[in-house]
Amino acid sequence: MKLTVVGCSGSMPGPESPASCYVVQAGETTLVLDLGSGAIGPLQRVVDVGSIDAVVLSHLHPDHCLDLCGLYVGLRYGPWRGRPPVPVWGPARAGERLARAYAVDGSRDLRSALDFGPYPAEPFRVGDIEVTATRVAHRSDQDPDWMEAFGVRLEASGRSIVYSGDTGMFDGLVELARGADVLLCEASNAMDGASYPANLHLSGREAGECATAAGVGRLVLTHIPPWGDPEAARAAAASAFAGDVSLARPGMVIQVEPET
Numbered sequence: 612m613k614l615t616v617v618g619c620s621g622s623m624p625g626p627e628s629p630a631s632c633y634v635v636q637a638g639e640t641t642l643v644l645d646l647g648s649g650a651i652g653p654l655q656r657v658v659d660v661g662s663i664d665a666v667v668l669s670h671l672h673p674d675h676c677l678d679l680c681g682l683y684v685g686l687r688y689g690p691w692r693g694r695p696p697v698p699v700w701g702p703a704r705a706g707e708r709l710a711r712a713y714a715v716d717g718s719r720d721l722r723s724a725l726d727f728g729p730y731p732a733e734p735f736r737v738g739d740i741e742v743t744a745t746r747v748a749h750r751s752d753q754d755p756d757w758m759e760a761f762g763v764r765l766e767a768s769g770r771s772i773v774y775s776g777d778t779g780m781f782d783g784l785v786e787l788a789r790g791a792d793v794l795l796c797e798a799s800n801a802m803d804g805a806s807y808p809a810n811l812h813l814s815g816r817e818a819g820e821c822a823t824a825a826g827v828g829r830l831v832l833t834h835i836p837p838w839g840d841p842e843a844a845r846a847a848a849a850s851a852f853a854g855d856v857s858l859a860r861p862g863m864v865i866q867v868e869p870e871t
Contacts, residue, residue, distance in 0.1 A: 668701030669776030819851030
């Protein structure tokens, strides 16, 4: 599998990076993992829009999904029009959410280009990639209810990449990441202490603790906001995880070789 970072800025695009967006490729399959604000432009430097086999969404905050509106425009009116709709896997209300983002009254149906579907309870396949989605602990600041948010595990040829999405620390995240070759993990919480709201975001130290508990091969920190301190997050993660710790950056490519 090959993981390419398109955007890794947390909460909003930064001066050097779009918001969350990653491309995972294995065999003949191209999967886009989140498509946050500002990502649709640089995504086109990584893949041809017409080659996208599916989009997988962690949750419905704009920094993770908003540029699906741009993808819709390209598929509906650009040179890729006429191809079958691109499957979009994610929270149950993703289609409704993106229709409202595209049209103020929510009246625009995007299904001519994007085929929205909720995550099934069991692992499912997108071509050569097996996808497992797990609910994670991400509380919305604007909504007292729990946001439906997911972490995902992607597996192909005996290798695995796990993406935390946005989440606080909890046992289910460790189980999702168990034995993964790469853990792409958010580290938004620069405060690294009890004063930060629980069940919202991870600190660098917590990302490192999760990587250690799960026994992953490599930890890549992402979703650090423009006002954050990436090096401090990396150092905090390294204090809790003895393996390789790196910072996601736009254009970064991680190649996970198949088992032999």
